Amino acid sequence: MDSIDRQDIATIMDALGRRARAASAIVATAPAEARDKALRVAANTLRARTADILAANALDMDAATEKGLSGAMLDRLMLNPARVEAMAKGLEEIADRPDPLGAVLERWERPNGLRFEKVRVPLGVIAIIFESRPNVTADAGGLCLKSGNAAILRGGSESFHSGRAILAALHAGLDAAGLPRDAIQAPPTTDRAAVGELLTMTRWIDVVIPRGGKSLTGRVAAESRVPVIYHLDGIxxxxxxxxxxxxxxxxxxxxxxxxxxxxxxxxxxxxxxxxxxxxxxxxxxxxxxxxxxxxxxxxxxxxxxxxxxxxxxxxxxxxxxxxxxxxxxxxxxxxxxxxxxxxxxxxxxxxxxxxxxxxxxxxxxxxxxxxxxxxxxxxxxxxxFGFGAEIGISTGKLHARGPVGAEQLTSYKYVVRGDGHTRP
Amino acid sequence: MDSIDRQDIATIMDALGRRARAASAIVATAPAEARDKALRVAANTLRARTADILAANALDMDAATEKGLSGAMLDRLMLNPARVEAMAKGLEEIADRPDPLGAVLERWERPNGLRFEKVRVPLGVIAIIFESRPNVTADAGGLCLKSGNAAILRGGSESFHSGRAILAALHAGLDAAGLPRDAIQAPPTTDRAAVGELLTMTRWIDVVIPRGGKSLTGRVAAESRVPVIYHLDGIxxxxxxxxxxxxxxxxxxxxxxxxxxxxxxxxxxxxxxxxxxxxxxxxxxxxxxxxxxxxxxxxxxxxxxxxxxxxxxxxxxxxxxxxxxxxxxxxxxxxxxxxxxxxxxxxxxxxxxxxxxxxxxxxxxxxxxxxxxxxxxxxxxxxxFGFGAEIGISTGKLHARGPVGAEQLTSYKYVVRGDGHTRP
CATH class of the missing domain: 3.40.309.10 (Aldehyde Dehydrogenase; Chain A, domain 2)
Structure with missing residues (x-):
């Protein structure tokens, strides 16, 4: 995969973004039951495929050991049966929570008879850029799906095989629920140029969330043309x-x-x-x-x-x-x-x-x-806080502040109903 | 002013940003009565100083005519008694609206007894970058103050004198309410480099809002390191x-x-x-x-x-x-x-x-x-919509979508109360 040149990566990522946008329109209007079913089947698939996932993780661990990664890094990368079970349980907990979508946040009528509703809707397409923890694939993919968003999950090269195996379980869940696999995607390459593409694809991506150390977050915050939700420091x-x-x-x-x-x-x-x-x-x-x-x-x-x-x-x-x-x-x-x-x-x-x-x-x-x-x-x-899983803690003030759960991955729209109303 | 060199502008803008940050802490916790009083006194000052404001506007109009600005541009720049009265009335309408701050948006308790509140707070410091309409100074300054934010108002060079005269009326309002003039500032120079500084002062500015044509908005959206609320197209x-x-x-x-x-x-x-x-x-x-x-x-x-x-x-x-x-x-x-x-x-x-x-x-x-x-x-x-004045209509999905009024210029914080609680 590393021989893919820059132009190819731009083409690949653009196609991936376009598919994510199309899938986002489907998951945005899919019933909560379908989204929750996908999460539950994915959880059971993770459990059923524990051996496969650990085998994939062993490939990553071998490569990482060979590269001389630190003990702390190896610990973050390592999966065992308990950690796979924790991912599965996390997805079920996300499924158990109330649907964050569709709620009417406010409702009012104007003297001219126009009726206004402010309704919660998904953000659209969310790109998550993270480092070596394989569980982010399950957690972030699960939270995005719960909130009706399409996700593009770009993990570090160290966790490539583990991430693939976990993503396959998420896709099994989407299949079972009749939802498109494009709702949760990962770039087919670990080339760093793919990150650069994600940060400029304003047409296809609504928000980028970096999850990792300060150097990753700082780079994303400094370079991204797509709006970013992030936390830089926790002093x-x-x-x-x-x-x-x-x-x-x-x-x-x-x-x-x-x-x-x-x-x-x-x-x-x-x-x-x-x-x-x-x-x-x-x-x-x-x-x-x-x-x-x-x-x-x-x-x-x-x-x-x-x-x-x-x-x-x-x-x-x-x-x-x-x-x-x-x-x-x-x-x-x-x-x-x-x-x-x-x-x-x-x-x-x-x-x-x-x-x-x-x-x-x-x-x-x-x-x-x-x-x-x-x-x-x-x-x-x-x-x-009682939010269930979180994708991170935002230190910014725009949009989401503090813990970012499924509800914080939503926006709103105004629905206005009239009867032939014209503005004087 | 145009002989100020780049380094000087960076120094001037940094000092202006620092003062805005300090003032934002004061207006954020000032009682609603003080913020509303400042708006009402500013409205009356605009009315009382109509002649001065029109004289300042005449300077701008003369320069603009000499520069050969289009009729549409001149119309946007032009003030008359009715337009001054409209600005004054706009400020009073903002004052009449309920306080957007302090509301407890959600309140809950966890099984461990920790009590959570999600409370509405100001964004902090807002920079508004606009073109020639002088009324933006009054509208945007008023909305920022209503919502407890400090404002930095950077208008086009065409409206420099008009903007100064209107800002002076806003300062008279802040004086009367015992609030710092630094809560509403304008750069002392119309040099375009000042805009570049505003777009990178992430330390002092929480959000930038461009108000104007597509070329201005596009430039701000493409260059800003500070988060931006904007609308690019209305197709x-x-x-x-x-x-x-x-x-x-x-x-x-x-x-x-x-x-x-x-x-x-x-x-x-x-x-x-x-x-x-x-x-x-x-x-x-x-x-x-x-x-x-x-x-x-x-x-x-x-x-x-x-x-x-x-x-x-x-x-x-x-x-x-x-x-x-x-x-x-x-x-x-x-x-x-x-x-x-x-x-x-x-x-x-x-x-x-x-x-x-x-x-x-x-x-x-x-x-x-x-x-x-x-x-x-x-x-x-x-x-x-019934929001009173608006600062624009956002086509982005993050934070504010649709009309941006005083309430959309706020964020929230979580206030958590315990009794010596430690996390297991």
Whole structure:
């Protein structure tokens, strides 16, 4: 496949986009029962074909090992029976959820008798560009189908065989439901030029969603001519207010940082009101360090525990995605809000306080997609919100903000009914 | 001002963006009363300063006449007492509308006791890039302020003095309400490089809205790194079904084309079911031609009236914005839907029929922001929808679709309240 030249790739991708557009018109108006049936049959097909899928994955794993990919990369790529079952279960959970389409969001009548409805409709064609996790094929394909969209799934070359095997199961589901296979497609080549084509095919693609590390997301955001829904950074903060309850502060901080350090909702910076630093902070620092976390603090924090390393200016702008936490003392909730405004990434930020007015001030003024009161930033997850599966968490403000589930993959249209109405 | 070099412009625009961001945090949390007061005082200031504004406009008109601008351009640029009063009234109407901010769009609780709210918030900083109509300064500035956003208004060089005078009235309103003047700014230079800066200032600007002709919109859409809300084309269709009522078909068609030909909701193509062409179409063609409309038709249409000119392939993809209509016979509602899918611009399309099932098929399957049944496409207007003023009509599917009023200039955030909740 790698010998396909640039011109061929443009032709192939254009044809693929055209087929996706045609399929999107069919799935957009297919009944919810058909879309859900496709998801359930795909789930059962994944289960039934577990051996085939693991064999395909073994090819990818062998190639990746030969290429010398890191252990973390290999772990992301690796499938086992439990992970296949998790994909199947994920599809069934998507099928179980209410239909996001067709809902009348608003309905009104004008004095001239024209009747207006604002109706939820699919976005159309969604391209997902991701790295090596094979489960994205099932999750993203499933969410797009649930929301009546056609999907183009472009995974990394490392997961080529695994992705193909999973896609075949999705196609079995589409077949069983009488829906076109073109509703979920993958480019037939892993050439990077295919990504460039996807980012310029405004005629066929309505939105691009990159799922992966910052370099992938940054490239897509910088180059795409198609609108993008994405999250770039998750520099999440916990602020311990002077009216924080000590035990809640301790539990929330440890969980926000250490439950899982590699996810975008993990806390990266702890802000602490200086009036309570000496009382509140020492046991928290001890918890963190005992749990294996490196703590980098300003002078005030270093003075509280000899194991704290000095923080540099860069630390306040860093998403570690690791067992490292930067800690800073602030003089007021407003100083915390200001720090988050300058260094945060509009993702998820939490305040711990018993003072309701202080909490409201923080929740109102911190300009992030998710703001929490007395709760861990690790709740930044579509599942925890009750959305079912999610395709990512958006840090942009246009269209979708926070967890992006099936409902966020929709748009709306206005349906206007008259009786020969003309405008004066 | 024109001697400012590129580096200076980058510095000036960056400072302007930074000030807009700071002001946006203030207007975002300002009470509705303050925002509405600013709008009302601005309206009264416009009225009180009518003479000054007309004097400023005279400077622009003199320069434009000297430059040899077309009559249509001069008419767009020209202000008179009635147009100043219309701007003032527009601001008051915006003030009269309910506050779009703060509404809790959804509220739910999870089994673990976490309480979720989805709350409407401003987008942040909005840059409006427009051409010569001075009223955009008042309309766009007013809508942004109503929705708690900061605005950067970049008008064409032709309306520089008029824009300044109107902006001064908006600033008088902000002063009276105790809000920062930086909430509504204009670049101090008309250098085109300033537009380039606006399109790349992702740090300070959340969304760019171009308002003007296709060349402006196309440039902004192609170059902007900031997300864009825009409408490129308004190739609107009327489809006369075989079950159309003759009188409704006649009234709707004439109104959709000829009420005003230069607006984006004007019909450009008429599709007619072939079974009713000989009965339905002749009086409609006569109406149109009598009204001064040039009709370009396919062979079947030409056969009905000798005055019909031949349509070329290009006609089906053309937004005339003029007294010209292309007319085509189709064999079914599905052929009409297919034609609109291939040649339309996802803006506004209408069906005339007494058959409810046919109407539903059209309304569901035509993928446009506004679809109408037995009503003129000229209703594609925020005012006709009851939205009050509008900043434009979006043909994109992401975020805002159809008329963009104050409510469409908002985003949302999730506010999550717990009691020391940690994620298992």
């Amino acid at each position: 999440c903060h916990v602020y311990l207010d002077k009216d924080a309850e000590a035990d809640k502060a301790r539990r929330v901080t440890l969980n926000a940082k250490m439950r899982r350090t590699g996810i975008c909702g993990a806390a990266e910076t702890l802000l602490v009101h200086k009036d309570v630093a000496t009382t509140l902070l020492p046991p928290i620092l001890d918890d963190l360090i005992q749990a294996g976390c490196e703590v980098r603090g300003d002078d005030g924090v270093q003075a509280l525990d000899a194991r704290v390393k000095p923080a540099t200016d860069e630390d306040w702008d860093t998403e570690y995605l690791d067992a490292i936490l930067s800690v800073k003392l602030v003089g007021s909730v407003d100083e915390a809000i200001d720090h988050i405004g300058r260094h945060g990434s509009h993702h998820t930020d939490s305040i711990v306080t018993e003072n309701a007015a202080t909490a409201e001030r923080f929740l109102t003024r911190v300009d992030s997609g998710i703001v929490l009161h007395n709760a861990s930033t690790q709740f930044a997850d579509g599942g925890e | 609107c269709h009327v489809y006369l079904d075989k079950d159309a009522e003759a009188d409704k078909a006649r009234r709707v068609t004439l109104n959709a084309k000829m009420r005003r030909t230069g607006i984006c909701g004007a019909a450009e193509t008429l599709l007619v079911h072939k079974d009713v062409a000989t009965t339905l179409l002749p009086p409609i063609l006569d109406d149109l031609i009598q009204a001064g409309c040039e009709v370009r038709g396919d062979d079947g249409v030409q056969a009905l009236d000798a005055r019909v000119k031949p349509a070329t392939d290009e006609d089906w993809d053309t937004e005339y914005l003029d007294a010209i209509l292309s007319v085509k016979l189709v064999g079914s509602v599905d052929e009409a839907i297919d034609h609109i899918g291939r040649h339309g611009s996802h803006h506004t399309d209408s069906i005339v029929t007494e058959n409810a099932a046919t109407a539903e098929r059209f309304l569901t399957r035509v993928d446009s922001g506004i679809v109408l049944h037995n009503a003129s496409t000229q209703f594609a207007d925020g005012g006709e």
